[in-house]
Amino acid sequence: MNQHPDHQYLLAFRAGDYSKLEELYGSQARTVASWVVQNSGSIADAEDVFQEGVIALCQKAQDESFVLTCPIGALLFSICRNKWLNRLRKNNREAEVRKAQAVQLPHENIVQNDLEAVEEEAIRQQKLDKAFQQLSPLCQKLLRLLSAGATSQEVAEALEMTNANTVYRRKNACIERWRHLFQSAKI
Amino acid sequence: MQADDYLLIEQYLDGTLAEREKTAFAERLATEPDLAAALREREAMQRYLKFESQKDALAAQMGLLGKQYFGGDSLEHGNAPSEAKVRPIGQRWWVAALAAAAVIALVLLVFNPFAPKSGQQLYAEYATHEPISLTERSNEAPALAAAETAFNQGDYERAYALLKEVPGSPQSQFAQAICAMETERTAEARSLFQELANGSSVYKNYGHWYLALSYLKTEGYEQARAALAEIPKEDDYLFTRAQELLKALP
Numbered sequence: 001m002n003q004h005p006d007h008q009y010l011l012a013f014r015a016g017d018y019s020k021l022e023e024l025y026g027s028q029a030r031t032v033a034s035w036v037v038q039n040s041g042s043i044a045d046a047e048d049v050f051q052e053g054v055i056a057l058c059q060k061a062q063d064e065s066f067v068l069t070c071p072i073g074a075l076l077f078s079i080c081r082n083k084w085l086n087r088l089r090k091n092n093r094e095a096e097v098r099k100a101q102a103v104q105l106p107h108e109n110i111v112q113n114d115l116e117a118v119e120e121e122a123i124r125q126q127k128l129d130k131a132f133q134q135l136s137p138l139c140q141k142l143l144r145l146l147s148a149g150a151t152s153q154e155v156a157e158a159l160e161m162t163n164a165n166t167v168y169r170r171k172n173a174c175i176e177r178w179r180h181l182f183q184s185a186k187i
Numbered sequence: 188m189q190a191d192d193y194l195l196i197e198q199y200l201d202g203t204l205a206e207r208e209k210t211a212f213a214e215r216l217a218t219e220p221d222l223a224a225a226l227r228e229r230e231a232m233q234r235y236l237k238f239e240s241q242k243d244a245l246a247a248q249m250g251l252l253g254k255q256y257f258g259g260d261s262l263e264h265g266n267a268p269s270e271a272k273v274r275p276i277g278q279r280w281w282v283a284a285l286a287a288a289a290v291i292a293l294v295l296l297v298f299n300p301f302a303p304k305s306g307q308q309l310y311a312e313y314a315t316h317e318p319i320s321l322t323e324r325s326n327e328a329p330a331l332a333a334a335e336t337a338f339n340q341g342d343y344e345r346a347y348a349l350l351k352e353v354p355g356s357p358q359s360q361f362a363q364a365i366c367a368m369e370t371e372r373t374a375e376a377r378s379l380f381q382e383l384a385n386g387s388s389v390y391k392n393y394g395h396w397y398l399a400l401s402y403l404k405t406e407g408y409e410q411a412r413a414a415l416a417e418i419p420k421e422d423d424y425l426f427t428r429a430q431e432l433l434k435a436l437p
Contacts, residue, residue: 018248021248025255044257178232
């Protein structure tokens with residue numbers, strides 16, 4: 001599949017530039033809000049799922065191997081729609097789910113692949129988050145510092161460790177612990 | 188997977204492997220799915236940390252935009268929305284009814300669907316283009332296949348450029364006209380739709396319909412009405428939509 005011009009949004013998000021978000025709000029907020037309201041939700045519900053949808057998109061944007069192949073607005077709408085349907089399901093509102101699903105969306109087919117990729121990543125990241133929160137504060141701090149680009153020496157000083165070697169060993173131990181927690185996590 | 192493969196992965200990602208080791212590692216990746224999976228997992232962990240460092244900026248931005256586009260605080264902490272949360276409708280049906288009324292009032296306040304909508308809004312609502320299929324009846328043109336893909340992905344600029352190169356069947360002319368309209372080439376779009384509307388192809392009624400939509404874009408409601416009136420009753424689908432749109436016109 002070919003890269004869609006909207007891929008540039010993802011590149012901006014990956015670089016931490018969220019100024020383009022306004023265009024997405026401008027083009028999709030209203031659509032999502034009226035769809036959620038039509039399907040038994042409130043405006044506040046709509047904003048909730050919209051924010052969750054944006055977060056899922058921005059998370060997937062971090063994946064350098066991901067190529068957007070559909071319009072980003074249509075993708076965001078589908079993400080939000082599924083999130084709202086899941087909430088309805090959780091509340092045992094199957095009838096409303098079926099009603100909503102009976103309506104075919106114009107972009108349903110072209111967003112399908114990207115939608116699955118985004119949703120898979122969201123689940124993975126949620127599990128990683130759960131596992132990360134169980135790490136010791138020291139591990140969390142150390143991994144954050146290294147990820148932000150601090151050198152081993154700088155981390156050693158910040159966390160009062162003897163030297164860069166200690167940092168290296170601690171880092172590997174933290175990663176291993178995180179991986180173990182992640183692999184045994186259930187969602 | 189061997190015991191120290193995880194360390195190898197760290198070194199690979201840190202870029203501290205020597206050239207030869209790197210090549211050897213890449214070769215192993217191709218043949219050892221376990222190793223490849225472990226690398227992908229570690230990359231996902233890196234993404235987590237990177238995104239975590241951006242989360243505050245994102246939250247701040249969403250907070251601002253949420254206020255602007257969803258009514259923000261007043262909606263979040265007001266009385267109505269909390270009553271309107273999803274909950275099963277039980278015996279206390281009147282609570283649900285009140286809540287529903289509150290939602291409707293709120294929606295009216297914010298969106299007011301009964302206020303006349305502008306042409307742009309109506310256009311956005313009605314101009315949903317069905318996917319096209321240009322290639323089944325033609326084997327001559329890879330350009331057509333590419334145009335079809337671009338069109339169905341919503342990339343009208345690219346589809347327009349491709350369609351301009353191919354001699355027009357009514358079908359591709361129709362697609363080209365939609366592309367022209369979506370890329371602000373309104374005059375050209377209109378003349379193409381007009382041609383279809385005057386013709387006798389299956390796109391005749393679509394010609395009228397889209398001509399009307401193109402006038403919505405520029406708020407030419409009289410012309411839009413005239414075009415909609417041309418759609419005959421026999422065309423069930425478009426006729427219904429046309430009547431609906433006629434009612435919604437300001």
